[in-house]
Amino acid sequence: MSDIIYHHYDPSPFGEKIRTIFGFKGMSWKSVQIPRVMPKPDVVPLTGGYRKTPIMQIGAHVYCDTQAIIQELEKRYPDPTLFPDGSEFLGWGMSFWTDKLLFSTAVGIVFGTFGDQMPPEFVKDRSEYSGGSINIEKMKAALPVALQQFAAMLDWAEQGLADGRSFLLGEKPSLVDFDLYFNVWFAGRAPAAKKVIEAFPRLTAWTERIAALGHGERTELSSTEALQIAKADDVSGYRGVIAEGEAHSGGDTVTITPNDSGRVPVTGELVTLTNREIAIRHQNDIVDEVIIHFPRAGFIVS
The missing domain is CATH 1.20.1050.10 (Glutathione S-transferase Yfyf (Class Pi); Chain A, domain 2)
Structure with missing residues (x-):
């Protein structure tokens, strides 16, 4: 299983939300410290311009918003679950x-x-x-x-x-x-x-x-190393899921925008669109190709 790379800064409140979940699940993870304000030159190549903190990276897959991060953590590390008794x-x-x-x-x-x-x-x-x-x-x-x-x-x-x-x-x-x-x-x-x-x-x-649950086992990683890891991961064959009845099709060029704050649109090729997840294929000169994942709730596809 690829390393969890977590891009955050220590005073970040939403960063703390995920760090305590790492502790609860007893996880090991790589920590990349990012700037508290724009510009974020080593973050934008991974996120396509999405500016909120934190983000999680696994190879060339990038998870934006704590919803998307938590969904992926539950999938990969289901025990102990964050949803006991069907909650x-x-x-x-x-x-x-x-x-x-x-x-x-x-x-x-x-x-x-x-x-x-x-x-x-x-x-x-x-x-x-x-x-x-x-x-x-x-x-x-x-x-x-x-x-x-x-x-x-x-x-x-x-x-x-x-x-x-x-x-x-x-x-x-x-x-x-x-x-x-x-x-x-x-x-x-x-x-x-x-x-x-x-x-x-x-x-x-x-x-x-x-x-007392702590933050799990944390080791530091540089932002340069994180970009290199993304660039080395070939995601050209990644195929997602487009749910039946959606207005958009796989391969469409779309923009994804948060509906509350940090409303910076991210552009890419649509690969996943369901009630739970949006994912796009995004390309740039620094990391070549990444798959950027967003939650459906709270984000606008256009």
Whole structure:
């Protein structure tokens, strides 16, 4: 089995979501540190311009968005599963709350707390990423409301743990746990949010159990080496699946665009289109040919 190569940066909240899943599954993986802001010259050849963090690489196959990464990890490393007792609906559905609404609340807390200390180029990059503008003064003024909303939502988890269960769905960790954990980890950098978290004793003990899972076995890899690995992997014979009834056909030139933030279209030849996955064949001079995988939910094909 080819090595898992993980492109991330250590403070990344979505990066932490996958790192804790590596720990849960007891995996070994290669770590490639990427820039926090554009340009990302050693990432774009792999992703065709997709700019979100993290991405996962296996040879010349590149997985964009944590949904696509998790789907592939479950396929390759099914035990232990992220979906005990048939909890796929809860796990994926929860992620659309935690990765969007709850995460935006956590971002408001972090920017409202540390915005004055952030480099201007970082704020500018995140403004472009969000498709709008980031007003640090407004986020500072809104911090009390963000903290109140954060506390109200964390109280749901505290109630859910009231019967003494170890994890949110029972005695086994699930995707639901990792969905919530990375937001608590991220927002908890802010002292006021940390106080909110500590006011929930069951939730605090739960975060400690998740953190104790670790990150698996990590070794470092340079971005140059990762590009060389992609270039050496021949994917010319890769054939995907086009589901019946789709409006697009295999071989069509399409663009894939996130529907929320980081809306940079990625162009390639369509090879897979199902309810769960989109994959395109993308070519450039640096890596020759890669297969870029996206989840269907949250991405637009045109």
